[in-house]
Amino acid sequence: xxxxxxxxxxxxxxxxxxxxxxxxxxxxxxxxxxxxxxxxxxxxxxxxxxxxxxxxxxxxxxxxxxxxxxxxxxxxxxxxxxxxxxxxxxxxxxxxxxxxxxxxxxxxxxxxxxxxxxxxxxxxxxxxxxxxxxxxxxxxxxxxxxxxxxxxxxxxxxxxxxxxxxxxxxxxxxxxxxxxxxxxxxxxx
Amino acid sequence: xxxxxxxxxxxxxxxxxxxxxxxxxxxxxxxxxxxxxxxxxxxxxxxxxxxxxxxxxxxxxxxxxxxxxxxxxxxxxxxxxxxxxxxxxxxxxxxxxxxxxxxxxxxxxxxxxxxxxxxxxxxxxxxxxxxxxxxxxxxxxxxxxxxxxxxxxxxxxxxxxxxxxxxxxxxxxxxxxxxxxxxxxxxxx
Numbered sequence: 001x002x003x004x005x006x007x008x009x010x011x012x013x014x015x016x017x018x019x020x021x022x023x024x025x026x027x028x029x030x031x032x033x034x035x036x037x038x039x040x041x042x043x044x045x046x047x048x049x050x051x052x053x054x055x056x057x058x059x060x061x062x063x064x065x066x067x068x069x070x071x072x073x074x075x076x077x078x079x080x081x082x083x084x085x086x087x088x089x090x091x092x093x094x095x096x097x098x099x100x101x102x103x104x105x106x107x108x109x110x111x112x113x114x115x116x117x118x119x120x121x122x123x124x125x126x127x128x129x130x131x132x133x134x135x136x137x138x139x140x141x142x143x144x145x146x147x148x149x150x151x152x153x154x155x156x157x158x159x160x161x162x163x164x165x166x167x168x169x170x171x172x173x174x175x176x177x178x179x180x181x182x183x184x185x186x187x188x189x
Numbered sequence: 190x191x192x193x194x195x196x197x198x199x200x201x202x203x204x205x206x207x208x209x210x211x212x213x214x215x216x217x218x219x220x221x222x223x224x225x226x227x228x229x230x231x232x233x234x235x236x237x238x239x240x241x242x243x244x245x246x247x248x249x250x251x252x253x254x255x256x257x258x259x260x261x262x263x264x265x266x267x268x269x270x271x272x273x274x275x276x277x278x279x280x281x282x283x284x285x286x287x288x289x290x291x292x293x294x295x296x297x298x299x300x301x302x303x304x305x306x307x308x309x310x311x312x313x314x315x316x317x318x319x320x321x322x323x324x325x326x327x328x329x330x331x332x333x334x335x336x337x338x339x340x341x342x343x344x345x346x347x348x349x350x351x352x353x354x355x356x357x358x359x360x361x362x363x364x365x366x367x368x369x370x371x372x373x374x375x376x377x378x
Contacts, residue, residue, distance in 0.1 A: 001191070001192050002190070002191065002192070003190050003191070003192045003195045003318055003319065003322045004221065004319065004322070006192045007221050007224045007315050007318070007319065008224050010224070010226075012226060027371060027372075027375075030371045030374070030375060031371045032193065032196050033371075034368045034369070034371050034374060035196045035197050035199070035368060036314060037199075037201060037314075037317065037329050039331070041366050043368060043369055043374075045374060046374050046375070046376070047371075047374055047375045047376070048375075048376050048377075048378055049375060049376070049377045049378065050378045051377070051378070052378050055378050066294070070294040070297060073294075073297040074294060074296075074297050076294075079294075104331065104332075105255070105259040105262075105263060105265075105268075105332065106331065107263075108259060108262040108263050109334070111335075114306065115331060117303065117306065117307065117310070118306065118307075118310040118313075118329075118331070118351070118352070119310075121306070121307040121308075121310035121311055121314070122310055122311065122313065122314035122317075122329075124307075124311065125225060125226075125310070125311035125314040125315065126196050126314065128226065128311075129192055129196070129318075130192065130193065130196065133192045133193070140226050140307075140311075142228070142293065142295065142304060142307070143293075143294065145298070146300075153378065154378075162307070163307070177230050179223045179224060179232060180223070180232055182216060182219045182220045182222075182223050182236075183216075185219070185223060185232075185234060185235050185236055186216075186219055186235070186236045186237075186238060187235070187236070187237050187238070188237075188238045188240070189237055189238065189239045189240070189241050189244050189342065189343075
């Protein structure tokens with residue numbers, strides 16, 4: 001698939017068919033992730049591929065817990081209607097785990113390491129584009145507490161679960177989401 | 190260009206030909222950025238396109254200052270040899286500016302808003318891929334203090350300069366950088 005087509009057509013998918021995703025296809029998507037740039041080429045990402053129904057159920061429960069908590073803190077009433085049930089039925093969830101010790105010179109900066117998060121986010125974007133090019137729907141999901149998700153997935157406490165990438169054949173039509181024009185976002189110096 | 194080709198062939202470029210880059214090409218690259226996903230579709234990015242020699246000189250000086258500071262803090266002696274002179278000769282530098290007020294529910298979390306940074310990083314990745322597909326070299330540059338860079342670029346103090354994306358025709362050969370195998374990075378649950 002053409003790069004620009006993938007970039008423009010990719011959408012967040014929240015309804016998946018239960019058809020399993022081929023392991024080779026998952027591996028292709030992860031490999032696309034590994035070609036992302038990272039600070040000093042530290043490649044700070046790791047992947048946990050979840051297909052176990054039991055683990056998906058735990059992920060769902062953490063998202064629900066997080067929803068209740070966020071609703072209380074934010075007062076965003078629309079959160080009440082947000083359904084995270086697709087986390088139980090989506091065939092594959094890939095956790096993208098980042099290692100804060102694999103960052104650039106920002107490790108020494110006041111705000112702490114961020115470069116490893118940016119590298120992992122670039123890896124996620126490659127994965128979403130690759131999934132779309134391979135005919136899959138995807139979702140970049142972050143509605144969880146990092147430490148709790150780390151425990152669920154057996155991740156060492158030094159590392160951070162930064163994102164869950166849902167992967168599967170889309171069920172139903174994709175929803176088009178508009179963008180503000182690039183001109184309104186740009187200034188020249 | 191095929192998506193997977195772009196993903197695998199994109200490399201960081203640190204030597205640019207002085208040929209100017211067409212404004213339409215820059216706009217195509219920025220537009221690719223705007224198709225990135227973001228928390229609640231907040232589209233937290235803004236772009237500052239720098240072609241002014243004076244501003245590039247200031248950016249270069251901030252990178253040099255940051256280098257001296259980082260060398261002292263990190264003890265990484267290789268930093269002494271790191272030349273950031275390309276910042277003065279690269280035809281275009283695009284600053285990607287993020288708005289922390291445009292994040293997801295992570296705004297209410299202990300670590301503070303991070304989703305807007307991840308969305309902006311995804312936008313940068315789209316831009317790097319688009320640049321490659323359009324025959325340009327690019328570099329994701331973060332060797333600066335965010336507040337200082339914000340002042341140089343006239344960015345409101347509430348917003349954060351997250352990355353500088355260098356864009357131009359590559360001069361010289363591209364250096365191949367290896368990746369660890371995806372299998373070594375992956376675990377199954």
